[in-house]
Amino acid sequence: MSDPHDMTFKHPNDGDNQEPFDDHHAIIKGLLDTSASIAPKYFYDPLGCRLFEVITRLPAYYPTRIESDIFLRSAPTIGKEIGEGAILIDLGAGNCEKAAGLFDVLKPQRYIAVDIASDFLDGVLKGLQERYPNLAIEGHAYDFSGGLTLPPDLPKSHRVMFYPGSSIGNFTPDDAMKFLREIRKELHLGGHLLIGVDLVKEDQILDLAYNDPLGITAAFNRNILNHINRLIGSDFDIADFNHVAFYHREEKRIEMHLEAQRDLWIQWPGGERHFRKNERIQTEYSYKYRPETFESMLKAAGFPRVKTYLDEAGWFSLFHAEAGPGFVNE
Ligand SMILES: C[S@@+](CC[C@H](N)C(=O)[O-])C[C@H]1O[C@@H](n2cnc3c(N)ncnc32)[C@H](O)[C@@H]1O
Known part of the structure; x- marks a missing residue:
């Protein structure tokens, strides 16, 4: 058994876990898909963790x-x-x-x-x-x-x-x-x-839970772009993307997206992607x-x-x- 006074902490790259390099490729693949997506695990940079606590x-x-x-x-x-x-x-x-x-x-x-x-x-x-x-x-x-x-x-x-x-x-x-x-x-x-x-x-209860009037969930959703910028060196400006969340009754899931407010290009070292106005990046499903x-x-x-x-x-x-x-x- 561990010594109770000796708190251990294992970081992702201490041993057998995934390399940041894999993350990098997975993020870019998601951005380049016809229906762009970013996995919800990227919500949780230090600010995202704090925003979730507020939520x-x-x-x-x-x-x-x-x-x-x-x-x-x-x-x-x-x-x-x-x-x-x-x-x-x-x-x-x-x-x-x-x-x-x-x-x-x-x-x-x-x-x-x-x-x-x-x-x-x-x-x-x-x-x-x-x-x-x-x-x-x-x-x-x-x-x-x-x-x-x-x-x-x-x-x-x-x-x-x-x-x-x-x-x-x-x-x-x-x-x-x-x-x-x-x-x-x-x-x-x-x-x-x-x-x-x-x-x-009921849809309205679910819709409200992910569209709070203070806009904290919107901030949590948009903050993922700042995190992605740090991870892959992209140039997302969060002001260009709006929070969209709704309950999809047939699929029994909340969907969260970020919707481009204008036609724009996003660039990162070695790649780029065009987003049309109103095109969305899916960031979370919550079944x-x-x-x-x-x-x-x-x-x-x-x-x-x-x-x-x-x-x-x-x-x-x-x-x-x-x-x-x-x-x-x-
Ligand atoms: C919705 S929060 C829940 C936090 C807490 N368990 C609670 O119920 O209030 C999800 C937590 O899981 C972590 N998380 C999300 N995806 C993960 C993954 N793929 N591997 C490890 N942790 C993950 C996040 O960093 C975050 O702290």
């Missing part, structure tokens, strides 16, 4: 508020079912506040925060270690969309994966299934998954589920025991799923 406090952005109410209600039961001393693995940890809210109930032996935003995570974990001096805390900064990599010394038993905030919605349903299977594989028999999932609901659909997905991914917790209005869901038999390596 979670907006009245219109119900997911964080409702998810934390569900946790308050269900934590004692979940805590009893999981038991103390688990290894808590937080996927897309952000400011780690949601996981920290579980520390009193779960009393984990070790907390592993995984996030692509290395600098932000580093700062957050320093503060967290001061608040919880006796907990073994580790940060692992890498992009888990390329695969989940856990520390090689991690015991197989008593793992709990924590994936709140409906981040699973950023995957297409097929990719979400693949990711759930990957989580299941890393949990081993009897491991637990706590996952928050946003639900299908919404029905509780029974997501429960079936969990079962198909290898979690036969699933408990579903909902708020009264049925706007958000928390699933507590236990890894069942089915993998030959167990």
Whole structure:
């Protein structure tokens, strides 16, 4: 087990994770596609992380508020079912506040925060270690969309994966299934998954959540262009792009885009792309589920025991799923 006072922090290029070079090519490929896109993982430069924290406090952005109410209600039961001393693995940890809210109930032996935003995570974990001096805390900064990599010394038993905030919605349903299977594989028999999932609901509620009157979500969306400029040396001017977000009812997803306000060229070392006026760059899909659909997905991914917790209005869901038999390596 790690020394609880020795907080370790692994950066993306410390070892087996992807090279910035791969990122560079993937970003340019997305920009050059007929329907241009930028992956949502690039929202999270240090300013993007801060803007996301502000979004979670907006009245219109119900997911964080409702998810934390569900946790308050269900934590004692979940805590009893999981038991103390688990290894808590937080996927897309952000400011780690949601996981920290579980520390009193779960009393984990070790907390592993995984996030692509290395600098932000580093700062957050320093503060967290001061608040919880006796907990073994580790940060692992890498992009888990390329695969989940856990520390090689991690015991197989008593793992709990924590994936709140409906981040699973950023995957297409097929990719979400693949990711759930990957989580299941890393949990081993009897491991637990706590996952928050946003639900299908009236269009207006969803539209408002991603079009807040203060324009914070718009700033969060447009800030991705500043981050891309730093990553590939492009010359996006955020003033040229407007935030567009809407619920696509047939696809059951929020779509976020950046829409060009005029005909323009974007250039970067070695390449360029023309955008017509009103042409869009897609920056995020956020799929919404029905509780029974997501429960079936969990079962198909290898979690036969699933408990579903909902708020009264049925706007958000928390699933507590236990890894069942089915993998030959167990
Ligand atoms: C929507 S925020 C959620 C933060 C926090 N878990 C919460 O629920 O409030 C998503 C977090 O996941 C991280 N993230 C996004 N894509 C990622 C990826 N591909 N690999 C690792 N972390 C990622 C972001 O940096 C960000 O901190």
